[in-house]
Structures are given as structure tokens and as C-alpha cells.
Amino acid sequence: MKYLGLIWAALYRKPLRSLLTLASIFVAFLLFGMLQSVSVAFSQGIDFSGVDRLIVAPKYSIIDPLPEKHVFAVQAVSGVERVAHRSWFGGVYQDSSQFFPRWPVPVESFLAIYPEYLLSDTEKQAFINTRTGAVLGRPLAEAYNLKLGDKIPLIADIWPNKDNVGWEFDLVGIYDVADSSVDSEQMFINFEFFDEYRQWGQGTVGTIVVKINDPDQSAAIAAEIDRLFANSPAETKTTTEKAYNQMFAKQVGDIGLIMTGILSAVFFTILLLTGNTMAQAIRERIPELAILKTIGFSNMSVLMIVLSESLLIVLVGSLPGLLLAGFLLEGLRESVSLFNGVELSGLILAQGLGLACLMAFVVGLPPALRAMRLNIVDALGDHL
């Protein structure tokens, strides 16, 4: 502890170099905190606790359709309060770069299950009563300068219609959202019209949304629903919305492997950078280290001082990085639904600090050994 002032002072030797090194370590551990949290969230099991909405999806692939009759069967399951469904429309608006999700839904039941999509009563009635009706989130309507009554033409990609022409919907409502974690950049379409007018796939839906009476029964109800369709041509996997969203994101690839790949590249680079900086810093200070040994610091003390300097610089850089990752994830959780449940846990924080210590040891050991083995007479040779 009494060496702390001596160790801390090393940071001020070359302030710019220290600052740049700290910045690179900071960024590396910021990335670690965020990516590792995402990776862990995507690899953990499904937590049904306190959940009152479930998603019934095809068991084997999200592009497989479910028969619409499953909806009625699910409605009959004990503990289920209400059922709706949604399907992936795809389509192109103006050009393919202007993407936002479009979902054909049974209007009345869907809005009842999702009260967080806020529509006026007039707009809600218009959506229910207009077969070609569609509603958009306010940010989308503003971005495309769309107002009530406008036509929204969509080019079909997955679902051509019976006339094999472009789809056209009437904008009958612009919804707001109850809080920032709800996705406001979606378009909802009247399922009834979509189902009748599409060329094929009538009587099928994408996923079923289930509102249950008692959140404590969510796991049991999910199991019951899947049991209902076991060994049928359209088996299901019932899960929470959070787990479903993550499953959806996993279509991109193995999230854990991608995160590990990115982190490995980042840390390898930081290891080389910090290792080089440490080695250079110690090389410049050989006479000073020789003086410490001259006045009686033991070889082991000098080794520990250099290792402690390495630990200090890595901890000063990594701890704020990890803490900022925690704050950013908190913000993302509130504004992006996909990040729901992604958090910097105590375990990840501990892993981060452990990694920081390991990094400090790896980059600090070679210069520390050099300092320890320093021959005083040789080191001071140029100065004596």
C-alpha cells in the first residue's frame, strides 16, 4: 500500500501515452461488457417467471406456417385468456432499403392483447372495419410523410396476391406507444383481407400470441400448448416474447460465437498494444528502476511494482468501461425491445475484472521480469 504513490505516479510519466492506452482498454472492456451480456442473454434458458404473454411458434423453423385451427385449439387451453396471431408479410415499400416489419394481424384480438399500441377509438374502429386498413407507428408515418387516408403500396415478395399485382393498403391509423421499449416502427395489416387475397397459404398463420390469466402458470400453460400439438404435422414451441425475439435474432447466426470472435480480436489487439506500451515504458525507466534497487528495493519488490503498475493501468481503463456498458445496456433495455433482459450481471462484471487481472499479468510479466533481473551496475553504467 505504501508503494501506491510510486505506482500511481507512473501513470503521469507520459500523460498522452497513458491516456491513449487507457482509452483503448476502456473501449475493449466496454465492448466486453456489452457483447458478453448479449451473448449470455442469448444463451441462457427461458425464464417464464412473471410472464403473461406467450408466443406459440413452429417448432422447427420460424418460416414454417402454423394452421389457423391451432389458434382455436390454444384458445381452449385452460388458463388462456385471449389469443391472436401474426404473420410475416415481408414486401417492399418504395425500395428494398426502406425496410420495416409488416404484420397481418386479427385486428380486434391483437390490439386487445397489445394495449401498448395506442390508437384513438376512431382509428381503432376504422382499422377493424376497413378490410384494406393498415396502421403505422408515428415515427414511420413521419419519416415517409404519410397521413391518414393515404394509400400504402407494397410490392409482394413472399405473398403475391390473387391478381398478381402490388398490394395496396389504406392508412387508417397512426399509433403511438405506451413506453419507449415498445417497437414503434412496424406496420399492422388487416389479416382477414390479407388471407383472402393472397395466392396461397390460406388458413395459416406465422405465430400465435397468447395472453394468459395467471403469470405463475405460464410455464405449465406453455408446456400444455406444446403437448397439444405434439406428433402433429405442425408441432409448436411455446416460449416467452423475450426468448422468441432472441430466437429471431439468432437466425443471423450463432450469436455467442460471433461475440466471442469479436471479443477475441479486440483483446488480442489490446494485448499487443498494451504489452508494447508497458515494455516501452519500462525500457525508458531502466535507470530509475536501477536506482530503486540501489537504495535497497529487492528484486521481488521491483517485480511487484512493475506488475502493480500494469494492474493499475488495466483496472483504471477497464472498470469505467464495464460500468459504462452496464449503463448503456440499461438505456438500451428501455428503448429497444430486443435488449429486454440483456444486463451486465455481477458474474459478467467479475469475469471482466478477472480478465483485466489476467491481461495485466500477461502484459506486465515480461517487463517486470526484465526489471527484476536488472543488474544495477550495468543499468546505471551510462549514468555513473
Next chain:
Amino acid sequence: MADRWSLFRRSIVTGTLIEIETLAKDYYRGKVVIPVLSDISLQIEQGDFLALMGPSGSGKTTLLNLIGGLDTPTLGSISVGGERIDKLGQGQLATWRSRNVGFVFQFYNLLPVLSAEKNVELPLLLTNLSRRERKKRALAALAVVGLQDRASHRPTELSGGQEQRVAIARAIVSDPGLLVCDEPTGDLDRTTADEILELLQLLNRDYGKTIVMVTHDPKAADHANHCLYLDKGSLTGSQAL
């Protein structure tokens, strides 16, 4: 102020402090043996101020390093205060140096990131003294060299002479009986050099420090009590001043 100064004032003890017998030191460049010192025998009395003089390459600094426990001899023995330091291992030598020797170098060798006070305090980090006591002693040592008002200044904010004074304060802060000085005025102008040499004389005369000083400068040597001459690794003469 008197109390501070008294921290480093010791009663003058007489007798032999350093005893060197048939000392030799060889260096190796690959397989080639380079003899630097041979057959050196001498005694240095407690409280002496000894100047080591001789041409470059005569072995002055090597002898000083051996006396200060920075290096070990190839042959012969060195006793300091009755302790055979040539028999000590590296770790034991480090501990011995911290308790018994203060070092002053030509280029001061202060740590640039530390204040004068913190530089002086460095040897005390090896003791069990409290932080408060360490600070008190560091300031007292700075007072001895006349730099108590520069305690918070970094080496870059001091002149060469002031830096050397801080180095001397560092050398005496743990109150060693022996000071080894290698060309302590080699990097200073005449006036500043004289001030430093007077300070060393003060430490020798009033504080009872035994001083062994390597110098090329006859005027610097004039401040010592005795002068030993080396040439080609051997003692060639001595002179009482």
C-alpha cells in the same frame, strides 16, 4: 528546526568502518576476462571523508560500487562495520544497502514524476515507519540540505545543484553511516559544486557520516580528509589533506 536537524546528527565514533583485503574484480566480455581491480587492500576509518582519484578506467567507480554493495568482488574480502558484505546474497545486499549506505550520483537520478519530498522519502518506504513519520523525516532531510521550501517541486522544476541536494537528502534520509558519492559535482558549475562539497563536508563533520567520493576534480578532492590514487586497477598512493 534544531529538532529536525538533530534527527541525522550522530555522535562521532572512531575505529575502522571499512576493511578491504586483497580485493580483485574481473569483468567478462564473452570469454575474455577483463581485470579491473587487483590486490586492493585498504582501511577506511569511521568518520573519514575519502576521495578516490585516478584516470578514467582506473577502477574508481568499480571500487566504489564494491564498497557500496552494488557489486560483488571476484576475490578478496570487504567488511563494512564488521560485516562481510562480499558474502551476502543479492537480497541480503539490498537490505544491507537500505540500512547502511546512502548513494549520490553524478546525474542525481531522481524520479521525475515524484516531488522532491517523495523522492527523498523513497528509501523510507522500505522501513516500517508510519506515513507521518516518513514525511517528517523526508522534510527534515530536505531541511538539512536547505531545500525545505522546495519539497513539493518536481526535479524538472529544480536547478542542477538543487537536484543534487535532493539526491543527498535522499541519501541521508534513512540515516546511514556511509555515503558513497560518484562524481557528485561532475555535472555542476564551480560555485554550485563548491556548495555541494561544503554540504558533504558538513555531513561528514557535523553528522558523523563516513564519505567515500570518486572524483576527477582535484578541487573537489581538497574537501576530503584523505585521498587515494588508483591507476590500472591498483592503489598507487595516498595523501592526507
